[in-house]
Amino acid sequence: MANPNAFDRDFGYLLPFLDKVAAAAGGLENPGAREELARLVADEKVRWQRIRELLQGAPGRSTPVSAAPATATPPLARASADGVNRVAPLIAGLTVGSLKPSR
Structure with missing residues (x-):
């Protein structure tokens, strides 16, 4: 079991x-x-409240609490950006490399 107090400070920032x-x-x-x-x-x-409970030693559940259909979940930003990168990296205006001017 993880130290229950190890993340108190982090949760003190996260929840507010x-x-x-x-x-x-x-x-x-x-x-x-x-x-x-x-x-x-x-x-x-x-x-995050459930994560905190688990870190404090609560037993895990064998099945997810709510099994929502996958179609109801919007795609992750990274996954949708990958399509732009494959199709038209120059048109999308994406930058690769440092944005600092070289001396």
Whole structure:
């Protein structure tokens, strides 16, 4: 079992940060974005609270709590960017290498 106090400081920063993001979601003009961000943050807080419980010695579950269909999950940003890189790396305006000017 991990030291239960080893991550207290990190959780002390993480959970208030997630609360700030949730509060900022309420200020978004777009209702769809506002609802999605609030839902994402709420889901994330549940995940991190469960992670904290597991680190403190809670028993693991053999099956996931909620098995949502894969189609309901948006693609990861990295996965969608890979398609741009393969198809048109120059058109997308992606930069490779240092952005510092060479001397």
